[in-house]
Amino acid sequence: MDRPLKIDELLCFSVYSVNHAISRLYRPLLAPLGLTYPQYLVLVALWDRDHRRVSDLGAELQLDTNTLTPLLKRMETAGLLTRQRNPEDERSLIVTLTENGRVLEHKATELTACVLEAMGGDIEELSALRDQLHALRDKLEQR
Template sequence: MGEEKAPAASMVLDDQMCFALYSASRAVTAAYRPLLEKLGLTYPQYLVMLAVWERGEVPMKELGTVLGLEYGTLSPLLKRLETSGLVRRERRPDDERLVVVTATEKGAALRARAEQVPATIGRAYGMTAEEADRLRRQLRELTDRLS
């Protein structure tokens, strides 16, 4: 068995992995937009809400790590969600340095309305469950390699 070679270098736009990922990301975000507009959320806000719904009470630092967002990006997102009445940020009484984020009653109610989003988007992908799982796994592996 020989050593695997890296793909040949090309300066053609359509040969660039980064362009394929960028184009796919834009298409996916565009597919979400009309669904999320009905919920009053932007795509980044939806990702924050997914993480909060999944975790319940989540420290802001953990939220940033999970979403891959810096404090300077996450903080304004949370402020807009808080202004909309969907989340609450509170300092932990036992550790004033720790800010936790939780869904409000309104935010928790929004989850029920958002539950149709994954299935609708899944159909838009036009993939079998196995194809979607394989692609998700490959993208996570790529992210891990580059991190």
């Protein structure tokens, strides 16, 4: 295939494009909670496992501290979490959800249902797509 590819033929563009579409889908749903989409992803990670270091969060979300530090500071200001130096190792910072941050998990459940519905509602199909994307991500990361 030597012919130059059109934009809609590029897998990378379809990923780019779907990512923005998803972000636009979440925006109005998250706005009433005072959350941005990346902030919501941080919360999802913290709801699962709390009281952990910034670098742990970063490893899971694939984000470095140059992104996470200001993001977490905004979330701290919003009263969703606390940032405390680890007494065992003063270099590291422990991120812990506040009651406010924990409570949002309930509201997020409806949100997930809403997103699922917007995506067509076929869980089998969407799970398969997710697994293919994970496989692709792993391929890209192992380089």
